[in-house]
Amino acid sequence: MVQDLAPGQRLARGVARHMATLGFVTVEEFVPARGLRVDVMALGPKGELWVVECKSSRADFQSDSKWQGYLEWCDRYFWAVDLAFPNELLPDDSGLIIADDYDAEIVRMAPEQKLPAARRKKLIQKFAMDAASRLHRLRDPQPGAAGTWGV
C-alpha cells in the first residue's frame, strides 16, 4: 500500500510507473558500486541507464553528499521531486522529474554522458542479477535447502 511507503519511496513509485510507459524498467535502491545506492536505476530498451534520485524535501536534498558520485554510473541523471519542492535548489545541469505517488513527468531532460561500454555491460549484468534475485525471493520466499540465496 502506498500509505506504508516513505515519502521518497512514493516518488520512486510514481517514477517507476512513468518509466514503464517509456519502455524502461526499474530497480529501486540499486547499488552500482560499493558504498553507493541510487533510489531508482532505470534500464531502457537499448541498454540506456538512467539514475533518478528522489528528494522529498529541502532537508533530504541538502543532506545528500553523495549524488555527484552517481553521475559516472549512468548515461543520464535526474532529480525527482514533488510539486511543492523548491526546484531552484537543484543544479540546472541535471534532469528534472516531477512526481507523485501515481505517476511522474520529465520536465527537463538530463544531458547525456554515455557510459563506457565495459561499465554498461557490468551494470546491466548486475541489474539483471538484482532484479531476478528479488523476483525469486518474492515468488518463493523460503530459503533454499542450503539456507542461502547465493545473491
Added chain:
Amino acid sequence: MVQDLAPGQRLARGVARHMATLGFVTVEEFVPARGLRVDVMALGPKGELWVVECKSSRADFQSDSKWQGYLEWCDRYFWAVDLAFPNELLPDDSGLIIADDYDAEIVRMAPEQKLPAARRKKLIQKFAMDAASRLHRLRDPQPGAAGTWGV
C-alpha cells in the same frame, strides 16, 4: 504454495533454488526469441546463460518438438526431471538435473557451447528487462496512469 503449481513448475522451483546456491539467478518461462519459451533461463555471475527444460513425465518429454531450437540460445542445456523419470529417454549429450519441489542437483554437467558475444549481450538485456518488469508488476500491481506497462 507449491500445491498450486503444475508438475513442471514444481521441478522449476527446485531448480531455481539450487541455481541460487550456485550464485545463478533465474527467470521462468523466458522467451529468448519469437516462438520459443524455455522453462528456466539461468544467468550466472560471469554472464553464463544456461537453459533448463523441466520434464514431469515421458509424455511431457515426447511431446516436445522444440527443444533442439533452444540449444543455440544458451551456453549449456540441461534437462530437469524427478527421480521417477525414465532417464534413458534423454539424450546423453545434454546436462541432467534431478529435481523435486524443494531442491535439485546437477547429476551430469552439460557440455559448453559458448554463445556469440552479441547474442549473449542481447539475451542478458532481455533477461534484465523481463525480471525487472515482472518484479515491478508484483510490487506495484496497479497499471500505470497510461494503463500500460510498456514491456
